Amino acid sequence: MQDINNTQNNSPEHDDDVSVLEVVLLYIKHWKFILLSIIICLVVAFVYVRYTTPLYKASSKIVIRDKKMGQTGVELTAFNDLGILSQSGTLDNEVEVLRSKTLMRSVVDSLNLHVAYYKKDWMKRIEIYRDSPVEVAVVDFVDGNASIHPENGWKKDLSVMKTPGFSEKDLFKEQADPIGEIKREQETPIGYCFSYPAESMLNGDAKLLRWTKGVDIKEMVGQPVGQPLVDYLNERNSVKFTGVKVINDTVASLFAGLTDTSYDAYIGLIVGTGTNMATFINADKIKKLNPDYKLSGLIPVNLESGNFNPPHLTVIDDKVDACSDAKGAQRFEKAVSGMYLGEILKSVFPCDEFEQRFDAQKLTNIMNYPDIHKKRYVEVARSIYERSAKLVAASLAGLVLVLVSQDPSIKKVRLVAEGSLFWSEYRKGKNYKDMVTAELQKLLSEFGHSDVHVHVAQMENANLIGSAIAALS
Secondary structure (H helix, E strand, O other), X not given: XXXXXXXXXXXXXXXXXXXXXXXXXXXXXXXHHHHHXXXXXXXXHXXXXXXXXXXXXXXXXXXXXXXHHOOOHHHHHHHHHHOOOOOOOOHHHHHHHHOOHHHHHHHXXXXXXXXXXXXXXXXXXXXXXXXXXXXXXXXEEEOOXXXXXXXXXXXXXXXXXXXXXXXXXXXXXXXXXXXXXXXXXXXXXXXXXXXXXXXXXXXXXXXXXXXXXXXXXXXXXXXXXXXXXXXXXXXXXXXXXXXXXXEOHHHHHHHHHHHOOOOOEEEEEEEOOOEEEEEEEEHHHXXXXXHHHOOOOEEEEEOOHHHOOOOOXXXXXXXXXXXXXXXXXXXXXXXXXXXXXXXXXXXXXXXXXXXXXXXXXXXXXXXXXXXXXXXXXXXXXXXXXXHHHHHHHHHHHHHHHHHXXXXXXXXXXXXXXXXXXXXXXXXXXXXXXXXXXXXXXXXXXXXXXXXXXXXXXXXXXXXXXXXXHHHHO
């Protein structure tokens, strides 16, 4: 029995038995290194997730049937509308169209993929897509032609303005960064396109009335917005800025039209998310001007036409107004601008479900692809789109009539138009711009001014060019 017990006690299985407690105690001795390793791993994981640009993969399949296999034209209607497929080509031809540089170029152009916006972060540059950056450039004029340096200007995202506690000095610093990228050899004035409610001052500056779009820098309200920026920049630059003129985007479009001096009158127009008009009017015709100012000649006037309250609005318009943030204000804008056209459609069908954010782009999608939308939606969307264009035409006609009444020699008017809605496309009929121009000419003829012609122009960098002209005025 003794031999048996000795054999059992000296067996390999007994030697391999290890106490769990002993193992734990062995590692606990090195707890500092274990904790440090965990912290390092968590930090590395955070940095990787925070600063690695996410990549997404999207794929799709298109079934193309050859005519010889019984393909009908109806099935390819949607692709015909997109300009991708044609019913007359062979299968091989259609595949080549899908691979073509022309199609790829149209995608790049429509999405503005050839322009990239970036903002600086702690460890990398972050690309911003379709945000609204500040644009900075030097604009030179030679024989009336504008040249921009660098091309299309320096751009920087200013969404940081919405951060709680963001101050005036913070804003100036953000604006100074791209301005510092511009190489200047001589003193220059600044043209400042400022797209917030402001009151114009006699010296060309503007006093901020209130912030919108989620910005709230309280110390700037009621103060000039241009000269403090110039003072900030001059403290930090050896080549000084000589002054500043502050305008909004509508007046910038108006001024941009002056690059062609062959016209008798000029109008700036915005029809996008919002709407507004601006024009030049003789000082003696503007009753609101203080006589003590002793102004003469043509004065640029920002009409704030979006706040006009037109007659003949409908119950649907009243519903849209009642659900808006600013009830009773901007009634014309709520009837014609891109921000509200989708809301009008939703109000026509209050019991139907729509996306919460339903703007003019989604409205035009319904019109452009009627086969995949309810017929009643398509018909109403067309009516809303057409009514908007005709109302804009009516407002332009009224303004042209005012200009002609003050100066009967006016025959040629240049209209510089900005805004995604104005230049939107309707694949099944007239584009928005064509609807506006046709209705405008019709109205002018009805009022006995068929000899007055309004020429619509679309200009690249109209804000930069218009602001530069303002700075030189």
